[in-house]
Amino acid sequence: MTGWYRDGSCRTDANDGGIHVVCAAVTEKFLSYSKSRGNDLITPAPRYRFPGLKPGDRWCLCAARWSEAERAGVAPPVVLDASDDKALKIVPLATLERYAK
Numbered sequence: 001m002t003g004w005y006r007d008g009s010c011r012t013d014a015n016d017g018g019i020h021v022v023c024a025a026v027t028e029k030f031l032s033y034s035k036s037r038g039n040d041l042i043t044p045a046p047r048y049r050f051p052g053l054k055p056g057d058r059w060c061l062c063a064a065r066w067s068e069a070e071r072a073g074v075a076p077p078v079v080l081d082a083s084d085d086k087a088l089k090i091v092p093l094a095t096l097e098r099y100a101k
Contacts, residue, residue, distance in 0.1 A: 022066040
């Protein structure tokens with residue numbers, strides 16, 4: 001289950017230093033890119049109860065990482081209704097709408 005609160009929504013609070021507010025349907029290109037940038041979302045991490053992601057899974061991404069991926073041409077589709085408005089502090093709404101799923 002994704003989200004700071006593990007409730008399927010990308011809402012967050014002040015304790016979330018990464019600002020995980022963009023709900024995305026991850027793609028193989030994005031997962032490979034993220035791993036190349038030091039954030040392996042593919043490999044399961046049982047001690048954190050993290051099963052690892054596969055293309056099509058929904059996950060709450062850091063708004064800055066999603067924006068970085070967008071500039072690199074590998075941004076995954078966005079699920080707007082599960083993303084938090086805090087993403088708009090980092091990514092313009094028009095950009096997110098272009099990737100809306």
